Every structure is written in C-alpha cells, then in structure tokens.
Amino acid sequence: MLSMHSQTEPTQIDPSQTDPDWLIDFRGVELRRGGRTLVGPIDWQVELDERWVIIGPNGAGKTSLVRMASAEEFPSAGVAYLMGERLGRTDMRDLRAAIGISSAAVQHRIPDHERVDDLVISAGYAVLGRWREEYQDMDFSRAHDILAQVGATHLKERQWGTLSEGEKKRVILARALMSNPELLILDEPSAGMDLGGREDLVGYLGDLALDADAPAIVMITHHVEEIPYGFTHAMVLDEGTVVAKGLINSVLTSQNLSRAFHQDIQVDRIGERYFARRVR
Template identity: 85%
Template sequence: MSNTPANNPAASNSASRATQPLETHDDLLIDFRGVELRRGGNTLVGPVDWQVELDERWVVIGPNGAGKTSLVRMAAAEEFPSKGAAFVMGERIGKTDMRDLRAAIGMSSAAVQHRIPDNEVVQDLVISAGYAVLGRWREQYDDMDFDRAQDILDQVGAHHLAERTWGTLSEGERKRVILARALMSDPELLILDEPTAGMDLGGREDLVGYLGDLALDADAPAIVMITHHVEEIPYGFTHAMILDEGRVIAKGLINSVMTSKNLSEAFHQPIQVDRIGDRYFARRIRSARKSHRK
C-alpha cells in the first residue's frame, strides 16, 4: 500500500493545515511573523517577529540604515513584505485592499510631507485626512469636521497656523501640522516617523510632552514611533525595539530594552543610558586617558 495523503491520516491533516489561511488575533494591530523586506538582493529588514496590541506604545530606535523606516512602511501598508506574513489590523498585507487599510492608519512621515503642494492651506490639509486625500477637492464637510480640525491643531500647538499655506511653514511647524493630519481620522494605529526631526529644543520638548500625554490617554490609538535619539522618547511609552542593519537587537518592555548594553551594540560604540524620571538620556562613554607627566 502506498503511503499517500489519501490513505495516511497524519499526512492528510498536515496537508490540510498547510493550505488553511493564516489568522491573527483580534487584539493585535500589528502581527509580523518572519517578515523580511528585500531590495536589489539586499535585506533591508528582517526576519522580524513583532506584535503590537491595542493599548501599546512602541518606540523603534537605531542608527541610520537600521531598517526602521522599512519596517514601519510595512506596518503602514505602504510596502509588501518580501517574505513572511504581515498582518495589520487583522488584514494580511498583500491579501487585502491596501487603500482601505491605509485610510485607517494615521501616518506622520517625511514621505507624506514631500507630497504636499506649497499652496495647500493648513486647515484644508488637516480636515481632508478623513478622505485620505491631500487637501480639499469636492468633498463635503460639516461643522463637526471643522471643529475637530481646529481642536487637534490646538492640541499640537498649531492652531495659529490654520490659515497659513504649507510652503510658508518652517520644518518644525510642518511636523506639528502633519501630526494633526495623522490624528484627524481618529485612527486605530498611529505611526510617527521621526516626528520631532528639525525642531529646536523648545519645540521638541513641547511636542514630546504632547506625545507623552497622548500615550497616557487610554482612548488614544496604538502608537509606533521611530527615532534616532533616546531623548525624544516620550513618557508613557510601554515598549521598544532596537534595530541595527535590519536585525532586531532587542524588543519588549521599554525598561528592559533601553539599556546601555543594547544601545552600545546597535550604535557600535560605548553608550551610557540613564533614566531621569520618565525620560531616557544617552551619551557616549569616553575612554579614560592616562596622564603622563614629564
């Protein structure tokens, strides 16, 4: 008798499982399983196993070229993984309508900024996020939409910019406006790619404070934030992932991940990480030099 799936129950069950569609848990907004992203024969990130739940706030940190933006572009339904299974809000990337999925994700990034015309009015840019378009066209909005846009601009410290055009804004002002736009659609998942880049110290601390308050809000969306700098991590963030050259150095609860050992490995130099209150600070450890007297 031949040993085929038809007459071998174990083999038949195995084949059946292999053809069944993968599923993810309802509480997971991001569920990456062995995910890789490759371009031109190079692996930009992965393999990565990563799960983000509804009430979690993640920071992804690492040096330039670590794969941070590549990772979150997949989480934002902007890139297809080259390998592995990537679920976002219960939908598998590559097996669903990416446009519908993107509409449910708040995204603040330089890539979004570069697509905005200089003559776009700030208020129109923010309010149009509900239709996932850049600026107003023929969509109809009611007073509630305008009130919400004004409230969000006020929350991020950009209320005074409502009537300005995009081309007249400084880099710091643009960061605030693009964050307001990301929040306008009341997303389930908020992805922030270097939200404080280009800001001066005062502006950065104001925005970090706002993001900290947002992180502590039980009704706020799950947050994933990219940064190069430990000092930019807001209070209230619960988890961290450290990347280097596409691979995961460490991930998990933020207090166990943000260590001198892990940061030193990722940045390839001796790093001292200190926690002061609810914030983290990092500096390079200088080698002790022996003094020589003549």
C-alpha cells in the same frame, strides 16, 4: 496597559490566523530590494493599547519596517497581518484608511500652496487639501481642536510652503490624528524642531500615550531623548536585525544601545525620560 501578549511565541499561531488583539502581527517578515535584505526576519506583535518606539542608527531598517506596518510595502517573506487583515490578501487602501502617518514622505507630497486647515480637515477623505468635499461643523471643530493640541492653531490660515520644518511636523501630526486612526505611525516626529518645540511635542505625545482612547502608537527616532513618557515598548534595530525588543525599561539599556550604535553608550533615566551619551 501592559499585557503578556508580547511574550507569546508567534510561531505557535497558525499562519492563517491572527490574534484579534494584535494590530500588527509580523512573523518571519523580511523586506528585500535589489538582492539586499533591508530588514528581517522579524517577529513583532503590537496590541491595541501599546506604544512602541523603534530606535537604531541610520540604515538599521527602521523606515523599511514601518513602511510595511503602514501598508505602504508588501513584505518579501514571512506572514504579516495589519488590523486582522493579511497583507497580500486584502485591499491595501482600506488598511491605509485606518492608519495615521506622520512622516517626511507625506510632507514631500504636499503642494506649497495648500492651506494648513485644509490639509488637516481633508485627512478624513485621504486627500491632500480640500477639493469639492462637503464637511460638517463637527469636522471643523475637530480639526481646530487637534491643531490646538499640537500647538498649531496660529498656523491654520498659512500656506504649507511658508512653514518652517518644525511647524510642518506639527501640522502633519495633526493631519495624522484627524482621521481617528486605529494605528498612529510617527517617523521622527520632532526632527527639525528646536529644543522648545521638541519638548512641547514630546509633552503632547506623552499625554497622548497615556490616553486610554488613543490609537496604538509606533514611533521611529534616532534619539532616546525624544521618547515621550507613557511609551510601553521598544525595539532596537541594527543592520536590519533586532538587537532587543520588549518592555521599554528592559530594552533601552546601555548594553543594547552600545551594541546597536557600535560604541560605548551610557543610558540614563530621569523620571520618565531617557538620555544617552557616549562614554569617554
């Protein structure tokens, strides 16, 4: 699963071209708002079979970075390609159709009265809830299977507004997977879950990460304990800049996290999972 493309110097590539194996190709990318740089400049490439975690403190630029990676924002500077298409020279709506997103921003757009099964199955039409679309038996079967995989089958007839925060996270993840995306972006997927729910979800995401047919995955988190097994790469951000990026074992170190969080952090690895604590 691991490849050498992460070691390629991006400046060697002509700005008018990108590597066909890269779903994300950012070179010198920045996002600025109100005269302030939120993130960048960043060079970052993500291949078809890679699973990335992005970690850092509040305000580090994690969400700003993945908003560009999910075709929600144009970069203020640099060269950015998604799925081989250069941002600014292609229809962003077509790109979004190939990207599955699980985030609080998506959650906030959903009306309270929408049924869970309608939310999931309608993802294929990029709408929130069913309207007049016609669905086939295979659509219903896929929606049922995905809800079962994320442990949410029992929620399928519930209304969105009646769900707990943890239950909403499961449903949004199922919706993100329904469209069979090329790239899956997870913005704090286990936030709001209790310990049992978090561990169930981490286990499912770990199995997904090891699935050769699964999409490339980019996940934001504040906590190394939430990183599933099977993730291959990591990026540590602080104040909009990269502290470290590359293969996960070389990036998730005590030294790098201490730099990012501005305190002495001890990182331990137990099996395939990471744990962090402050050194006193």
